[in-house]
Amino acid sequence: xxxxxxxxxxxxxxxxxxxxxxxxxxxxxxxxxxxxxxxxxxxxxxxxxxxxxxxxxxxxxxxxxxxxxxxxxxxxxxxxxxxxxxxxxxxxxxxxxxxxxxxxxxxxxxxxxxxxxxxxxxxxxxxxxxxxxxxxxxxxxxxxxxxxxxxxxxxxxxxxxxxxxxxxxxxxxxxxxxxxxxxxxxxxxxxxxxxxxxxxxxxxxxxxxxxxxxxxxxxxxxxxxxxxxxxxxxxxxxxxxxxxxxxxxxxxxxxxxxxxxxxxxxxxxxxxxxxxxxxxxxxxxxxxxxxxxxxxxxxxxxxxxxxxxxxxxxxxxxxxxxxxxxxxxxxxxxxxxxxxxxxxxxxxxxxxxxxxxxxxxxxxxxxxxxxxxxxxxxxxxxxxxxxxxxxxxxxxxxxxxxxxxxxxxxxxxxxxxxxxxxxxxxxxxx
Amino acid sequence: xxxxxxxxxxxxxxxxxxxxxxxxxxxxxxxxxxxxxxxxxxxxxxxxxxxxxxxxxxxxxxxxxxxxxxxxxxxxxxxxxxxxxxxxxxxxxxxxxxxxxxxxxxxxxxxxxxxxxxxxxxxxxxxxxxxxxxxxxxxxxxxxxxxxxxxxxxxxxxxxxxxxxxxxxxxxxxxxxxxxxxxxxxxxxxxxxxxxxxxxxxxxxxxxxxxxxxxxxxxxxxxxxxxxxxxxxxxxxxxxxxxxxxxxxxxxxxxxxxxxxxxxxxxxxxxxxxxxxxxxxxxxxxxxxxxxxxxxxxxxxxxxxxxxxxxxxxxxxxxxxxxxxxxxxxxxxxxxxxxxxxxxxxxxxxxxxxxxxxxxxxxxxxxxxxxxxxxxxxxxxxxxxxxxxxxxxxxxxxxxxxxxxxxxxxxxxxxxxxxxxxxxxxxxxxxxxxxxxxxxxxxxxxxxxxxxxxxxxxxxx
Numbered sequence: 001x002x003x004x005x006x007x008x009x010x011x012x013x014x015x016x017x018x019x020x021x022x023x024x025x026x027x028x029x030x031x032x033x034x035x036x037x038x039x040x041x042x043x044x045x046x047x048x049x050x051x052x053x054x055x056x057x058x059x060x061x062x063x064x065x066x067x068x069x070x071x072x073x074x075x076x077x078x079x080x081x082x083x084x085x086x087x088x089x090x091x092x093x094x095x096x097x098x099x100x101x102x103x104x105x106x107x108x109x110x111x112x113x114x115x116x117x118x119x120x121x122x123x124x125x126x127x128x129x130x131x132x133x134x135x136x137x138x139x140x141x142x143x144x145x146x147x148x149x150x151x152x153x154x155x156x157x158x159x160x161x162x163x164x165x166x167x168x169x170x171x172x173x174x175x176x177x178x179x180x181x182x183x184x185x186x187x188x189x190x191x192x193x194x195x196x197x198x199x200x201x202x203x204x205x206x207x208x209x210x211x212x213x214x215x216x217x218x219x220x221x222x223x224x225x226x227x228x229x230x231x232x233x234x235x236x237x238x239x240x241x242x243x244x245x246x247x248x249x250x251x252x253x254x255x256x257x258x259x260x261x262x263x264x265x266x267x268x269x270x271x272x273x274x275x276x277x278x279x280x281x282x283x284x285x286x287x288x289x290x291x292x293x294x295x296x297x298x299x300x301x302x303x304x305x306x307x308x309x310x311x312x313x314x315x316x317x318x319x320x321x322x323x324x325x326x327x328x329x330x331x332x333x334x335x336x337x338x339x340x341x342x343x344x345x346x347x348x349x350x351x352x353x354x355x356x357x358x359x360x361x362x363x364x365x366x367x368x369x370x371x372x373x374x375x376x377x378x379x380x381x382x383x384x385x386x387x388x389x390x391x392x393x394x395x396x397x398x399x400x401x402x403x404x405x406x407x408x409x410x411x412x413x414x415x416x417x418x419x420x421x422x423x424x425x426x427x428x429x430x
Numbered sequence: 431x432x433x434x435x436x437x438x439x440x441x442x443x444x445x446x447x448x449x450x451x452x453x454x455x456x457x458x459x460x461x462x463x464x465x466x467x468x469x470x471x472x473x474x475x476x477x478x479x480x481x482x483x484x485x486x487x488x489x490x491x492x493x494x495x496x497x498x499x500x501x502x503x504x505x506x507x508x509x510x511x512x513x514x515x516x517x518x519x520x521x522x523x524x525x526x527x528x529x530x531x532x533x534x535x536x537x538x539x540x541x542x543x544x545x546x547x548x549x550x551x552x553x554x555x556x557x558x559x560x561x562x563x564x565x566x567x568x569x570x571x572x573x574x575x576x577x578x579x580x581x582x583x584x585x586x587x588x589x590x591x592x593x594x595x596x597x598x599x600x601x602x603x604x605x606x607x608x609x610x611x612x613x614x615x616x617x618x619x620x621x622x623x624x625x626x627x628x629x630x631x632x633x634x635x636x637x638x639x640x641x642x643x644x645x646x647x648x649x650x651x652x653x654x655x656x657x658x659x660x661x662x663x664x665x666x667x668x669x670x671x672x673x674x675x676x677x678x679x680x681x682x683x684x685x686x687x688x689x690x691x692x693x694x695x696x697x698x699x700x701x702x703x704x705x706x707x708x709x710x711x712x713x714x715x716x717x718x719x720x721x722x723x724x725x726x727x728x729x730x731x732x733x734x735x736x737x738x739x740x741x742x743x744x745x746x747x748x749x750x751x752x753x754x755x756x757x758x759x760x761x762x763x764x765x766x767x768x769x770x771x772x773x774x775x776x777x778x779x780x781x782x783x784x785x786x787x788x789x790x791x792x793x794x795x796x797x798x799x800x801x802x803x804x805x806x807x808x809x810x811x812x813x814x815x816x817x818x819x820x821x822x823x824x825x826x827x828x829x830x831x832x833x834x835x836x837x838x839x840x841x842x843x844x845x846x847x848x849x850x851x852x853x854x855x856x857x858x859x860x861x862x863x864x865x866x867x868x869x870x871x872x873x874x875x876x877x878x879x880x881x882x883x884x885x886x887x888x889x890x891x
Binding site: 019026027029030033034036037038039040041043044045047048050051054055058228229232233235236237240241249250253254255256257259260261262263264265267268270271272275278293296297300324325326350351353354355356357360361365383384386387390391398401402405408409412416 | 498589593596597599600601603604605606607608610611613614617618620621679680681682683684686687688690691692696700703704706707709710711712713714715716717718720721722752755756759781783784785786788789806809810812813814815816819820840843844847848861862865868869872873876877880
């Protein structure tokens with residue numbers, strides 16, 4: 001009916017014409033805008049995917065570890081019954097390697113040969129003998145961890161095509177490795193050390209058990225302190241507090257604390273808990289205290305929202321049959337608000353579990369081999385362990401860092417899953 | 431775990447007191463001596479238990495707070511005069527040695543016999559002190575509990591008393607938040623004041639050179655450290671700026687898409703995914719930045735013929751941007767959803783397309799909230815630590831090139847304070863001055879943002 005420009009000047013241009021004229025352009029713009037929005041969503045999900053793929057791609061190989069099967073001869077002559085710890089366990093490993101490769105005579109070559117087995121092998125043998133003295137005088141076939149360079153070669157991170165001068169393993173060493181593989185004596189096996197050992201300078205001996213124990217102890221302190229205090233604060237502010245300046249001050253305070261950078265809490269911990277109170281450095285106790293202060297705002301805000309969602313009719317009914325204010329809260333309001341409070345607490349704990357920066361400030365970065373057992377033992381936590389390993393120069397620590405991240409993320413996903421489950425299961429619509 | 435021993439004993443005692451109090455109230459009520467009871471037996475038991483617990487705990491806390499100082503002073507008093515007539519620093523060293531000896535962390539081979547004797551003396555005093563404390567604690571607990579116990583009767587308003595104690599403890603809990611803020615301000619401020627006594631404030635705020643090295647001796651090379659915070663601040667703002675340049679468009683657009691366009695099925699999948707992005711610990715982002723992003727940016731740069739530092743501001747900023755995307759998007763989502771539907775309907779009624787409605791009606795209406803959200807995101811970016819510690823540089827350079835390595839306030843705090851330090855050198859104190867700066871900047875951003883967000887919300891409700 002209408003053709004633009006077909007009848008110039010004859011008919012007046014109506015508003016409809018103007019609208020029609022621009023319509024195609026406007027629809028095009030609409031499509032573009034919509035696509036941009038979709039692209040933004042896809043981009044953020046893509047980042048998430050990239051993050052997970054790169055972590056898992058780097059980390060999965062850390063769950064296996066190259067191990068060497070050696071025939072260890074615990075000859076009785078080697079051991080002094082009164083002093084088992086002092087026996088030369090390194091020599092046992094060396095002897096067994098010599099038996100496998102009798103052709104290696106040169107001292108330098110020998111040393112290169114010995115280097116294929118982890119330096120921790122001697123400690124493993126020592127531990128075995130100390131636990132079970134009946135081993136002495138027998139000969140056993142034992143899987144011992146290989147050196148991290150061997151591990152890297154087996155996992156394909158060290159390329160054989162690189163010229164000899166540019167890699168850490170010589171051609172000769174690779175020859176030995178190939179023979180061990182052909183004999184079925186060198187294999188990638190499940191890496192139990194990673195879950196049962198504490199930290200170590202040697203990647204093949206390093207594990208996350210110390211860090212996990214430290215994290216658990218720290219979380220225990222945080223939970224025991226932050227949940228009661230957070231719930232009590234929320235109850236006070238929501239149910240008892242008069243509307244006055246002081247209450248306003250507390251409220252503004254909590255909102256601001258929720259946004260204070262976490263490292264500032266670390267400074268508080270360093271100056272107050274360590275400096276003024278003199279609590280032990282690097283301990284889960286201080287870490288838990290600092291994280292408590294950090295997670296309190298999260299718990300308080302969630303608990304208040306949960307208390308607010310309990311309808312007033314419940315309170316009024318209880319008050320109506322003669323309950324005191326405190327009885328109303330303890331017997332009726334709190335049980336109904338508890339799922340929401342617990343969800344908030346779990347989310348707060350998940351945040352605390354992933355927190356690193358404030359713990360660096362209070363000295364939880366120390367290199368700690370032992371698994372902590374008490375609240376005042378020096379300890380480190382999982383995120384800090386990740387940070388420490390990420391800084392380590394050995395290639396083998398990269399995969400271990402990524403694997404530790406996978407463990408941390410697994411914990412976090414479980415906690416958040418639990419929170420979602422609680423919310424779904426107990427959420428009530430009034 | 432001896433520190434938990436006494437509280438546990440006290441708790442045990444309190445539970446016994448609870449049972450006894452309850453039983454007595456029951457028995458008296460059964461005999462109907464003196465009329466109807468005001469409170470139920472449970473409250474009587476609780477009151478006895480609380481009055482057992484509170485005095486005992488007070489004694490215990492007092493002992494924890496003051497025992498060490500008291501004993502140390504008594505031991506030092508007995509030491510020979512010439513050992514004490516020293517400088518304050520040596521005295522603290524002496525006390526440290528003493529405490530180490532007592533705790534059994536002996537590092538030195540040759541222990542001064544005088545000190546050894548003092549340590550033994552300390553141990554004896556500690557043991558007697560602990561004994562006295564235990565007796566006092568138990569006496570206080572039992573005495574006050576039995577006072578209440580014998581007052582149990584129909585007229586004792588036990589419920590009101592228990593409720594009052596509960597209420598007071600609620601009030602005390604709510605002060606923890608305030609005390610935390612006060613603690614932060616005081617601890618950072620005190621150390622900063624000590625720092626500014628050595629380095630003038632103006633040098634700190636306006637100085638253009640940051641190299642916090644203090645030599646041990648005056649004649650060493652580079653003996654004068656310089657503490658000009660400008661390059662550090664510039665680096666912080668550059669990285670945060672890059673982060674916001676990534677996060678604001680992506681976060682805002684995804685919030686718009688999710689709240690205005692997406693169907694419910696997309697939303698139920700996409701929103702939790704964004705929340706996961708928010709829940710990933712920052713140390714993981716740091717590892718991702720250092721391992722994946724920084725090398726690929728460097729490779730890209732080399733391909734384009736640019737020289738890119740392996741710790742470029744761009745890599746740290748990009749990853750930090752990814753980290754705050756969910757932050758921006760969830761805050762914007764809230765404010766966009768708070769815009770009343772009537773505004774949209776009015777716009778549609780005039781013939782506007784969806785995107786025109788969003789750009790010309792919804793966004794202007796939501797603008798204050800969005801700005802507030804962006805300010806909060808900026809404050810988070812400035813205070814973020816692990817990503818920059820792992821992916822940004824250490825050297826403070828005043829540059830506008832995002833491909834170079836720069837440093838940030840948080841990186842400097844971490845490098846200055848991690849590891850062994852002495853508490854008096856300007857080097858460590860500088861970290862607290864930076865902490866003060868960080869706290870003040872983020873506080874201002876937060877207060878402004880919260881104010882803006884709150885004022886805006888009230889308009890439509």
